[in-house]
Amino acid sequence: MTDAFDGPRPSGGVRVQGVPVASYPRRVPEAVRGEVRRITVVGEEVLHRPCREVTTFGTPGLSRLVDDMFATNEAAEGAGLAANQVGEDLRLFVWDITDDWGVRHVGHIANPVLDELPAGQRHLIDEAEGCLSVPGPYRTVPRPGLAVVRGTDKDGAPLVIEGRGYFARCLQHETDHLEGRLYLDRLARRERQSALREMAVSADAVHARRAARAAGLGRG
Known part of the structure; x- marks a missing residue:
């Protein structure tokens, strides 16, 4: 998911893996360790099928993947990134995002499952949404304003x-990504086609900006 916030981020505290912390570096340690990977784009098969469960935890390989996902998300100026967006068929995603109240959230989760919300809590909010795998366009997607996800960390x-x-x-x-769905799949057919046409025009510029940012971070 792309980051909707431009300019300086507000200061409202930090939560790492859902837990408040007194301080946290601007560049997450995982991103410093990780390597930037290529981000898959709509149409690639790995993005359009459900991902496999993570079954082995605490391995160097899984830790490296988390590091690389944070580095890739940072270079792309993203808010979150799923494993299939770097070509890995695993139920895993990372996030580094500042919410509407100025709280920064950082973390990762494996095998996530969203809670079913009671009817009274399913208030839909219409907001623009973008995706690192759909470089360029944003479209309005209604989603509940509350989400609870359960899973495990990399260990x-x-x-x-x-x-x-x-x-x-x-x-x-x-x-959604880990179920093989993109935000485009939640759009009407005409709106989806419009977004894809916009992506075809903007993708090269987006990719060039990501490459320049990765190089500037020493990850190119």
């Missing part, structure tokens, strides 16, 4: 992450 410890507003949108967007 297998249980996680429950709650998000509201823009962070809730991110959690839902990334979970």
